Amino acid sequence: MIVIIDYGIGNLRSIEKALLQVSSHVVRTDNPQVIGQASRLILPGVGAFGACIEEVRKRNLELSIMDAVRRDVPFLGVCVGMQMLFESSSEKGDYRGLGLLHGHIKELTPSDPSLKVPHMGWNVVQPVQSNPLLHGLPEQAFCYFAHSFYATETDPEDVIAMTDYGCSIPVAFSRNHVYGVQFHPEKSHHVGLRILSNFATLT
Amino acid sequence: MPLAKRIIPCLDVDQGRVVKGIQFVDLVDAGDPLEQAHVYNQEGADELVFLDITATHEGRGIMRDVVRRTAEQVFIPLTVGGGIRTLEDMREMLHAGADKVAINSAAIKSVDLISECAEAFGAQCVVVAIDMKRDQQGGWEVYTHGGRRFTGIDGLEWAKEAEKRGAGELLVTSMDRDGTQIGYDLELLQKLDDLVQIPVIASGGAGTLEHLRDGLMIGRAHAVLAASMFHFRQVTIKEVKDFLHEAGITVRKVDLK
Numbered sequence: 401m402i403v404i405i406d407y408g409i410g411n412l413r414s415i416e417k418a419l420l421q422v423s424s425h426v427v428r429t430d431n432p433q434v435i436g437q438a439s440r441l442i443l444p445g446v447g448a449f450g451a452c453i454e455e456v457r458k459r460n461l462e463l464s465i466m467d468a469v470r471r472d473v474p475f476l477g478v479c480v481g482m483q484m485l486f487e488s489s490s491e492k493g494d495y496r497g498l499g500l501l502h503g504h505i506k507e508l509t510p511s512d513p514s515l516k517v518p519h520m521g522w523n524v525v526q527p528v529q530s531n532p533l534l535h536g537l538p539e540q541a542f543c544y545f546a547h548s549f550y551a552t553e554t555d556p557e558d559v560i561a562m563t564d565y566g567c568s569i570p571v572a573f574s575r576n577h578v579y580g581v582q583f584h585p586e587k588s589h590h591v592g593l594r595i596l597s598n599f600a601t602l603t
Numbered sequence: 604m605p606l607a608k609r610i611i612p613c614l615d616v617d618q619g620r621v622v623k624g625i626q627f628v629d630l631v632d633a634g635d636p637l638e639q640a641h642v643y644n645q646e647g648a649d650e651l652v653f654l655d656i657t658a659t660h661e662g663r664g665i666m667r668d669v670v671r672r673t674a675e676q677v678f679i680p681l682t683v684g685g686g687i688r689t690l691e692d693m694r695e696m697l698h699a700g701a702d703k704v705a706i707n708s709a710a711i712k713s714v715d716l717i718s719e720c721a722e723a724f725g726a727q728c729v730v731v732a733i734d735m736k737r738d739q740q741g742g743w744e745v746y747t748h749g750g751r752r753f754t755g756i757d758g759l760e761w762a763k764e765a766e767k768r769g770a771g772e773l774l775v776t777s778m779d780r781d782g783t784q785i786g787y788d789l790e791l792l793q794k795l796d797d798l799v800q801i802p803v804i805a806s807g808g809a810g811t812l813e814h815l816r817d818g819l820m821i822g823r824a825h826a827v828l829a830a831s832m833f834h835f836r837q838v839t840i841k842e843v844k845d846f847l848h849e850a851g852i853t854v855r856k857v858d859l860k
Contacts, residue, residue: 410697411697411698411700413674413698413700414674414700414702417675418678421678446725447724447725516800516801516802518726518727518771519606520606520727520771520802521606521607521609521802521825522606522607522609522649522855523606523607540855540856542607542855544679544680546727565606586678587678587679587680587702588678588679589644589647589678589679589857590857592678593678
């Protein structure tokens with residue numbers, strides 16, 4: 401059972417219907433008991449980091465998440481869900497993240513002034529190490545991005561893919577059974593569905 | 604590598620059917636939105652725009668159920684517009700499966716709606732749609748209510764204002780060119796690119812592959828939107844991508860499986 405952690409922010413139907421393409425058993429919930437039975441966990445996120453992490457904590461979901469991670473349940477953070485895996489974020493304040501990955505979330509400031517923020521649209525995700533999450537992607541794997549903040553001061557060992565937007569930014573991570581992607585696999589057509597399918601079949 | 608330029612088929616929907624008009628009138632049936640959405644998603648469109656073109660004119664809300672069922676068909680970003688009047692309307696569309704919402708007439712009526720929506724949901728999901736017609740003085744004027752109502756507002760000034768208020772993108776339709784298949788209003792696109800920092804989606808007039816290329820290269824648009832040439836299968840999305848790639852434009856190519 402793939403569990404999407406629903407903490408009341410945003411529309412989760414997109415990610416749910418994308419997961420239903422690759423798995424028959426997908427559940428949206430904030431119930432710790434159901435989360436405890438998950439064989440895969442997804443942490444989505446849209447909007448501001450602070451608002452997201454506060455909702456997660458308000459619902460006492462941090463404990464359920466940490467518990468699942470301790471049991472080595474494959475865990476994928478998407479967009480702001482990925483950002484929450486890190487130690488902290490400086491978006492509209494100073495917020496503590498889940499601390500499952502080393503690094504901090506900071507504002508994207510491309511050196512080229514013609515590059516706009518948010519980084520929004522289709523960009524190429526370039527694997528930098530072999531990882532089952534990224535198996536079977538085409539040579540030019542375009543994915544859909546919509547974000548203004550990104551992960552920095554990360555552990556190079558955790559970074560599995562980068563994207564070029566004026567500079568090289570890390571956009572996919574893996575550490576033990578914890579995964580994170582900055583882009584939206586549920587909006588990234590074949591490439592995104594392949595990544596979700598890879599996640600659903602991780603061994 | 605720069606972001607890929609986006610190719611966006613537009614579903615103009617009236618009474619639950621895709622239609623296509625010429626200069627906003629003389630509507631011709633062009634199929635079922637669900638089927639069209641499914642095909643475009645498969646073929647490699649980068650985004651879809653779903654516009655309920657008579658919602659504002661008829662004073663009713665958008666057909667939520669049609670939006671919801673269309674959203675089920677696509678794994679690419681979906682922009683929905685037509686009859687969006689309030690923050691609540693926008694929330695409803697996002698919950699129905701839209702990733703972005705286009706506001707047009709309502710933004711003219713109450714400019715605060717743009718900033719309210721951007722504040723609530725993020726600028727990335729607020730698209731301000733503007734329908735413009737050339738005037739006698741060599742400028743452009745804004746029309747609302749599906750092109751039925753003249754506002755007297757200067758098009759370029761309104762574009763600038765919409766950006767200032769927090770629009771994430773502009774979807775600009777040349778009413779003079781709409782449905783004519785004689786090419787985008789390139790001069791308008793260039794003026795807009797000089798004026799605003801946010802992405803501009805070119806709309807109105809595309810009929811050939813060259814038109815799409817020119818909109819991107821000469822008009823410097825971030826995305827090109829077209830309806831007739833796709834709905835009536837004059838070209839496929841794949842042909843468009845291949846052609847633009849050959850012309851040296853960065854596009855997302857999809858290997859059809």
